[in-house]
Amino acid sequence: MKECKIALIGATGAVGQVFLQILEERNFPASTIRLCASPRSFGKEITVRGEKLIVEEATEQLMSEVDFVFISASGSISRQMAPVAAKQGAIVIDKSSAFRMDPNVPLVVPELNPEDLDDHHGIIASPNCTTTPMVMALKPLHESNAVRRVVAASYQSVTGTGAAASEELIAQSRQVLDGREASHDVYPHQIAFNVLPQVEEFLENGYTTEEMKMQNETRKIMHAPDLRVSATCVRVPVVVSHCEAVNVEFADPISPGEVTEILANAPGVAVVDEPQSGVYPMPIQAEGQDDVFAGRIRTDLSLDNGIAMWLSCDNLRKGAALNAIQIAEEMLERGLLL
Numbered sequence: 001m002k003e004c005k006i007a008l009i010g011a012t013g014a015v016g017q018v019f020l021q022i023l024e025e026r027n028f029p030a031s032t033i034r035l036c037a038s039p040r041s042f043g044k045e046i047t048v049r050g051e052k053l054i055v056e057e058a059t060e061q062l063m064s065e066v067d068f069v070f071i072s073a074s075g076s077i078s079r080q081m082a083p084v085a086a087k088q089g090a091i092v093i094d095k096s097s098a099f100r101m102d103p104n105v106p107l108v109v110p111e112l113n114p115e116d117l118d119d120h121h122g123i124i125a126s127p128n129c130t131t132t133p134m135v136m137a138l139k140p141l142h143e144s145n146a147v148r149r150v151v152a153a154s155y156q157s158v159t160g161t162g163a164a165a166s167e168e169l170i171a172q173s174r175q176v177l178d179g180r181e182a183s184h185d186v187y188p189h190q191i192a193f194n195v196l197p198q199v200e201e202f203l204e205n206g207y208t209t210e211e212m213k214m215q216n217e218t219r220k221i222m223h224a225p226d227l228r229v230s231a232t233c234v235r236v237p238v239v240v241s242h243c244e245a246v247n248v249e250f251a252d253p254i255s256p257g258e259v260t261e262i263l264a265n266a267p268g269v270a271v272v273d274e275p276q277s278g279v280y281p282m283p284i285q286a287e288g289q290d291d292v293f294a295g296r297i298r299t300d301l302s303l304d305n306g307i308a309m310w311l312s313c314d315n316l317r318k319g320a321a322l323n324a325i326q327i328a329e330e331m332l333e334r335g336l337l338l
């Protein structure tokens, strides 16, 4: 793979920190790594591949000196920085929702729709951390038997919100166990020892923005604009890894055995499904792993051609940092970097 120079905006965040670990684990061919964050982190030292790097400001000049700019900061920072970086000739791989539904921006999961990278115009989006696991299971199934309708409920960890949410869960847990009142700042309610049926903001249709991302991003990645998806996104007091209960209606009959075989052969998916022995995907087992884990695969008794399943995936890895790195690897392998 060709060597490249990269910048990471959001290097001190939950996704950024995992991103740096994965670069090292995969021996990503970066000859130069520039780290950027907010002004409060300028000058901070972060050790990457045994080398101390200093957090800098993401200037136009810096972005003109690299091949890839990975952004994992916030939607508003992506909206501000991505066009600037692309204008400087860098390829932007963006983790935020800012550009995902832009028709000029490919939304890519490299195992599923790598061909969409051919049409990029300098900015490439990586999907939401709930969309990626679901689509990793749905797309290979859809290729064998058309998916007509999906009903999903997510069980999302607090690192999906970022580093501050993870600190809030831990602090609240201590407060509750000490018999003190739990203070909250990141979420609208206490998350420790609780479950919140709200991820992001409510829209007029009664769904949240996160739930609509699951519908819209899934349709875009699968090239299935009419696919019917209804999601309920729920925040749970887990630190890392999202889970999803997914019910799928297919065009034609399909058995749990067929689904198991397709998923077991799908790249990036692992079947963990011996429920009688207590073996099924769980967040504590998915944490730190690259695969999307699928289990509890069974016939949906409420449908003619229905399957119910349960997924678990490390939201910081395949749900975020790993997918972004895989996009860059795919571009390097296919010579898409000029």
Ligand SMILES: NC(=O)c1ccc[n+]([C@@H]2O[C@H](COP(=O)([O-])OP(=O)(O)OC[C@H]3O[C@@H](n4cnc5c(N)ncnc54)[C@H](OP(=O)(O)O)[C@@H]3O)[C@@H](O)[C@H]2O)c1
Pocket: 009, 010, 011, 012, 013, 014, 015, 016, 036, 037, 038, 039, 040, 041, 042, 058, 071, 072, 073, 074, 075, 077, 095, 096, 097, 127, 128, 129, 159, 160, 161, 162, 163, 164, 315, 316, 319, 320
């Ligand atoms: N967490 C997930 O599972 C996940 C999954 C998919 C997508 N995403 C997306 O990835 C992005 C980052 O999420 P996260 O969970 O890593 O959030 P986070 O832990 O809150 O980290 C935010 C990062 O952005 C940096 N930042 C803040 N203001 C900045 C500025 N003005 N200029 C440059 N950098 C700035 C922060 O730097 P300081 O430390 O200096 O404040 C920090 O490095 C978000 O867009 C999120 O929606 C997250």
